[in-house]
Amino acid sequence: MRAMVLDKPKQPLQLRDVPKPKPGRGQLLVRVSACAVCRTDLHVVDGELPNPKLPLILGHQIVGRVEKIGEHANFKSEISNQKFAIGDRVGIPWLGWTDGECAYCRSGKENLCDRARFTGYTIDGGYGEYTVAEARFCFHLPERYDDVAVAPLLCAGLIGYRSYRKTGDARRLGIYGFGNAAHLIAQIALYEGRDLFVFTRPGDTATQQAARKLGAVWAGGSDELPPEKLDAAIVFASVGPLVPAALHALAKGGIVICGGIHMSDIPSFPYADLWEERVITSAANLTRRDGEEFFEIAPRVPVQTKTETFPLEQANTALDRFHAGQLNGTAVLIVNAK
Numbered sequence: 188m189r190a191m192v193l194d195k196p197k198q199p200l201q202l203r204d205v206p207k208p209k210p211g212r213g214q215l216l217v218r219v220s221a222c223a224v225c226r227t228d229l230h231v232v233d234g235e236l237p238n239p240k241l242p243l244i245l246g247h248q249i250v251g252r253v254e255k256i257g258e259h260a261n262f263k264s265e266i267s268n269q270k271f272a273i274g275d276r277v278g279i280p281w282l283g284w285t286d287g288e289c290a291y292c293r294s295g296k297e298n299l300c301d302r303a304r305f306t307g308y309t310i311d312g313g314y315g316e317y318t319v320a321e322a323r324f325c326f327h328l329p330e331r332y333d334d335v336a337v338a339p340l341l342c343a344g345l346i347g348y349r350s351y352r353k354t355g356d357a358r359r360l361g362i363y364g365f366g367n368a369a370h371l372i373a374q375i376a377l378y379e380g381r382d383l384f385v386f387t388r389p390g391d392t393a394t395q396q397a398a399r400k401l402g403a404v405w406a407g408g409s410d411e412l413p414p415e416k417l418d419a420a421i422v423f424a425s426v427g428p429l430v431p432a433a434l435h436a437l438a439k440g441g442i443v444i445c446g447g448i449h450m451s452d453i454p455s456f457p458y459a460d461l462w463e464e465r466v467i468t469s470a471a472n473l474t475r476r477d478g479e480e481f482f483e484i485a486p487r488v489p490v491q492t493k494t495e496t497f498p499l500e501q502a503n504t505a506l507d508r509f510h511a512g513q514l515n516g517t518a519v520l521i522v523n524a525k
Contacts, residue, residue, distance in 0.1 A: 190315030191502040193243045196234030199503045200245070200314070208311070208319045210257035215322050217277060222313030223248035223338035223494075224505050224518035226366075226425070227281070230449045231308055232506060240309050245502075246520070247306035248341040249279035249313030249320075250334045256322075271322055276334075278326040279318065280341045282472050283310050298349075298472035305472075314502055316522055326478050329486040339492045339517040340485060343368040348481040350421045350446035350470040351375060357419035357442070358382055363409055363433055364424025365394050367517045368446060370401075371490055372421070377402040378488045384413045386429075412436055421446050430467060431456035439463040446470050494519045 188207045191200040210216040228245050230236045253275045271277065285292050285300035292300050306312045306320070328337050347368035354360060360376055361384045362369045369385075376383055385398035389408035398406040405413055409429055416438035422429050423446045430453045433443045440463065448471075461467070493516035497505040505518040 188316040189499065190244045191499060193232060193245055196232060202500050207317050210255050210319050212258045213322055214257040214319045215253050215271060215325060216255035217251035217279065217318055217320060218254045219249055219251040219313050219316060219318055219522040220334040221250045221338045222246040222520045222522060224509055225342045227448050229506060229510055235449050244311040244315045245307045246313030247281040248338045249318060250338050252276055276328055278328045278341045279306055279320045280345055280473060280478060281305055283324055284321050298474050314520060324475065326482060329482055331486045331489060335494050335496060335519045336492050338519050339367055339494065344371045345473045345478055345481055346470065347372040347446060349473050349477045350444045353444045353470055354419035354442065359415055359418045361386060361413060361417040361420035361433060361436060363420060363422040363429045365398055366423060369423045373401060374488050374490045375484060384417060417441055423447065425450045427451040427453040431460065434460045434465060434467060437465050442466040444468055444470055492517060496521050
């Protein structure tokens with residue numbers, strides 16, 4: 188099969204013919220239709236995430252169809268969507284495997300499993316014509332979305348949703364960085380009646396205008412304070428200095444959630460900004476329960492994605508344009524056209 192392969196960080200991906208994978212026990216063989224490109228892919232390529240599998244096939248926002256089912260891939264569990272048939276459309280997310288036995292897994296925190304494996308990072312992903320995935324971590328996808336439109340929901344949507352749920356019932360919600368994840372989660376926040384305050388790069392009036400058009404009550408630069416104190420803020424941009432900026436904008440008892448897998452260093456800040464029971468936390472990975480909840484609410488909103496497509500062999504172009512901020516939506520690789 189054809190695949191775009193990363194041999195070493197900080198090098199371009201190479202188009203290669205590699206062996207078609209075979210599904211093992213509990214796995215599905217999936218013919219990949221589309222795979223969205225994520226900022227995490229950039230972090231892996233740039234060497235900012237340690238110890239990737241090498242050589243590696245990137246990609247963890249995978250949409251495809253089941254071609255073969257491994258032994259014991261269908262079983263009953265507390266997660267509702269475990270049964271698959273040949274030809275079923277499935278989504279494959281970032282969290283690719285957990286041991287199911289550790290204290291985290293047994294307490295509903297499988298996202299923190301010490302032995303977890305991650306799609307397109309420690310196991311091969313979707314920048315190839317086929318992939319194998321653990322059936323218990325695959326999702327059936329809402330029918331209202333086509334393959335390209337649904338692909339960005341599998342990371343920007345899912346992990347963004349975990350960040351959003353950690354804000355609790357916050358009425359005044361700030362979002363720092365208005366990229367793919369923020370745009371998707373903002374739609375759910377507005378659907379649920381939150382007051383949305385959006386922070387962009389200083390001077391980025393076009394993005395601020397887009398946020399206001401979407402429904403934000405206020406949009407401004409990250410160097411500004413909002414007109415009201417915030418009950419919660421999500422920092423989607425991987426810029427450490429935004430954390431104390433968001434903290435300074437919080438009301439008493441508010442929370443800042445860092446929604447990315449990688450961030451530059453967070454500078455020091457006065458304790459007075461943290462006092463009065465303000466909290467800083469992070470959102471790590473996702474659980475299958477997050478996915479079930481998100482794919483139930485997304486088509487009701489309905490959450491709309493904005494995409495730009497590339498053929499598989501142009502994955503490097505998509506990554507370069509992402510790096511340069513030159514995309515007009517989430518980049519999605521078309522791997523096997525219908």
